[in-house]
Amino acid sequence: MALLTEPLQFLVPAAHGLSVPVGGFLRAWQAQRVLFDELRGLQVALELTAQRLANCLGAGGKLLWCGQGASVATAQRLAAMLSGVLRPDGRPLAALALSGMGMDVLARQVQALGRPGDAIVMLSAGVAPGPLLEAARAAADGALLVVGLLGPAPEELAADCHLTLQLPEAPPERREEAELFLGHCLCGLIRDQLAGA
Template sequence: MITEQINEHQQVVKALLDQCIPCIEEIAMVCKEAISSGHKIMLCGNGGSAADSQHIAAEFVGRFLKERKSLPAIALTTDTSILTAVGNDYGFDKVFSRQVEALGNPGDVLIGISTSGNSKNVIAAFEEAKAKDMKTIAFTGNKSSQSERMADVTLKIPSTVTARIQECHILVGHIICNAVDEMY
């Protein structure tokens, strides 16, 4: 079982390498342009994707591979008071979109992470981001999804296995952080 899972991971990473480099380059460029022009990156997702949102935001605000100034990034998954108040008053589908409405500005970037690509609260956040003239990036799995249809750029990990998709989402998140680090 262990060898099988490692082999499956390697196959998905190989497919990512073969199929997704232009998309990853485009995502890196969108993020670099936003940061260099004084805008921020906002991230959201549920469960493991919420953790990935926090992880990537932390790499921007803290540091990734080298010392540099702190960069503006916000994980919309972290403020329990906002999440529970909005969830209680408006419903769970609005927990990210209300934050985008409050904190997003034209030129900012929203990265929505959803292995299915169909998380209703991520979709609602994309809708709000579009209304605010923000750039939108979806990290999804291989299936066709609503996120894919809404986002300016979609990274579709070539797998339908949630664990493999999440492993590649964080890999690409690190690649994006490295690309932004190169500006400093």
């Protein structure tokens, strides 16, 4: 029982002259570093996308977020960031996350809540888009701006989006981390655009 209650101390070894074997942590860190270096190629597209979304919100529209798989939680987090739930220091913006299972649940929410001039951001991180396809088509039919933050090409959902940001090829967990990072950047850029308007 003493082993379970023994205090543990983890130290980061100095990098000077130490040979550290490449284990699970270092392998994941290196993979993430390579992926994040590739994300720099999305900078201009991300800034332009943020400008379009800020224009939508600045004109009185709202921003819907939806995801598939692990991206559902990311969509909820990003909507909460913009609406002021997670960032009470800024002006609350009209953003909400859609959720639901089944092929037409998201599409029906888009039909119920979306209005011309609104925008929707689809998050898939490279999983099969499933219900997102129907939601994207419902959004396009309703005159919403459809933005996709998607997995690597070819991505089936890209054809139904007005603007797409596609992640480079990487293991699913690395793509999900990159998706969250890009989502946070997008939210920050939207706030910056609106603050400067």
